[in-house]
Amino acid sequence: MATSVLLKLLAMGLIVALGWGAARLRWLGPGDVARTLSNAAFYLFVPALLFRTASRMDFSAMPWSALAVFFVPTWAMMLAVVVWNQRRVAHASPAAPGVRAMTACFGNSVQLGIPVAAAVLGEAGLAIHLTIVSLHALTLLTLMTAQVELALARDRARQGLADGHLGRLLRDTARATVIHPVVLPIIAGLLVNASGIGVPSLIDELLVQLGQAVVPLCLVLLGVSLNQYGFVFTGRGMAALVMVKLMVMPAVVLVVGHWVFGLEALPLTVVVMAAALPSGSNPLLFAQRYQVLEAETTSAITVSTLVFVLTAPFWLAVVAWVVGA
Structure with a gap:
């Protein structure tokens, strides 16, 4: 990769x-510093x-x-990860499948994606x-917030803590999704945009001033979380998340982009490389928000970012071969 990208990774x-x-x-200071920083960001x-x-x-x-080409496969992959985890993996919290889907599919499109592009x-x-x-x-945050809030609402209904009627369940989920520090x-903003x-x-x-703090704050939060939760290699679970993010997602986007939509050259390279980016910091905010899988998420972000140095040149070469074939 270009020297500027490697310098960005190093920084x-x-x-x-x-x-x-x-x-x-x-x-x-003492206490749960990671959660304090996460709340400030969120x-x-x-x-x-x-x-x-x-x-x-x-x-x-x-x-x-x-x-x-980028978003349809990404949405499908996120829902696939959620369904797989719901059916095959036992979790302490119904929010866990959504957190794993975020880790496996939400890329570092700003801090790393912009300099790479x-x-x-x-x-x-x-x-x-x-x-x-943009x-x-x-x-992605809206989609997964809705999924997690629906899962939590269903869990509360199963425990008898909320009304299990479908209409009220959907109403409560919609309210929790909309009145949310990400979705609201x-x-x-969209309403202001439409109003002109x-x-x-x-x-x-x-x-602008608040938004500029997001990148450094989230990177510091990642370091704090590594100290607080430790580096946890959870075996096949974490490895699968990294594999989906760095290898499966760009492969699916490449197939859909080239052989379904007919994208060529630069547009195809852009969407494949966007899909190939390592996990971003928002999955950690998500894990912190719902207090589940913080250690696994932190470790997966770290590993995927390190391995990206090897997988990025691979995907650039693959796209060049496909376009030139």
């Missing part, structure tokens, strides 16, 4: 190491970023075929990648 690793060291030396910084992104999207300029694919490739970024968190700012009234300059600057 990210150093920030994670700083978070680990700060937690190790107790610079961040309730303050991420909502600001999502609201601003949703309010500024230009739907008329979207490359819809490339977006369909800029360094390897150029300005035209970056433009396509940015359209994926919908990435909005759609997305809906609000725009965001006042002062508010927009506030959102």
Whole structure:
């Protein structure tokens, strides 16, 4: 890969190491520091970023075929991971399958994806990648929030803690999904976007400042979580999540993109490389939010990011071979 991408990976690793060291030396204070940072990200910084992104999207300029090639297989893969975990794996929490689906399918499209696209694919490739970024968190977080909230509602109904009637179950799930620190700012941003009234300059600057903190905060959180939960290799479970993210997802997107939608050259390379990105930090926020699989998620993010150095050149070569064949 290009030197700039390797430098980006190294810088990210150093920030994670700083978070680990700060937690190790107790610079961040006693108690559950990881959850405190996660709450700050989930309730303050991420909502600001999502609201601003949703309010500024230009739907008329979207490359819809490339977006369909990326998102339809990604959505299908997430639901497949959820169903597999629900049927084959015993979990302490009904939220666990959704957290695993996020880990296996939610890529690091900003911190790593943007520099990869800029360094390897150029300005035209970056433009396509940015359209994926604009919908990435909005759609995937919303989909999995709805899935997890429905699973939790069903579990409460089974325990007799809530009304099990289907209509009320769906109503409660919809309420919990919408009134959520991730989904609510997305809906609000889309409403502002549709209204055409725009965001006042002062508010927009506030959102910019809050949004800029998301990347470093999440990387520090990853380091803190590594210290707090330790590096846990859970055997086939964690390895499967990494394999799905780095190998299965880009393979499925490549097949759908080239042989179903007929994408060629640059658009195909962009969507495959977006699918091949390692797990992002949002799955850890998700795990923290629902207090399940924090150690496994942290470890899977770390491993997939390290292995990406090897798998990224592989997928670039594969796409070049497919396009040239």
